Amino acid sequence: AMITAMGVRCIITEPRDDDPPLRLGRNVIRGLAWSGCGMITGVEISLDGGRIWHDAHLEEPREKWLWVRWSYVWDAQQRGRHEIRARARDEAGRLQPQTPWNYQHKNYDGIVPVAVLVE
Helix, strand or coil: CCCCCCCCEEEEEECCCCCCCECCEEEEEEEEEECCCCCEEEEEEECCCCCCCEECEECCCCCCCCCEEEEEEEEECCCEEEEEEEEEEECCCCECCCCCCCCCCCCCCCCCCEEEEEC
16 A cells, blocks of 8 residues: 555654663653654553553653654562563554554554563
8 A cells, every 4th residue: 555644653763672671660652753643642551462552651752753752650569570561642543553664664664562560
């Protein structure tokens, strides 16, 4: 299909895969979201492989065509490896998809998980 608009997209900027281990308890997850079809209206976080999603806090400014900063406070209660996923939604009703990696690197808008260690 012809690409006419950038997809709705969200990335996790903190923590990253190569960061030191997180501590048990409260940890802040942060990121950025944007869309080619208007304002970001929500970001959700999953800590269980995408089964349950939790609303993140959207920071100001929240305007059309601008990146939006977001954050989520995670109360980590289990040690070990965890996979964090984030997805965004825009005012056109589009939700960031969970799609396989696009090896051609063209307009990829899928969810990219971040693996972290909690000690």
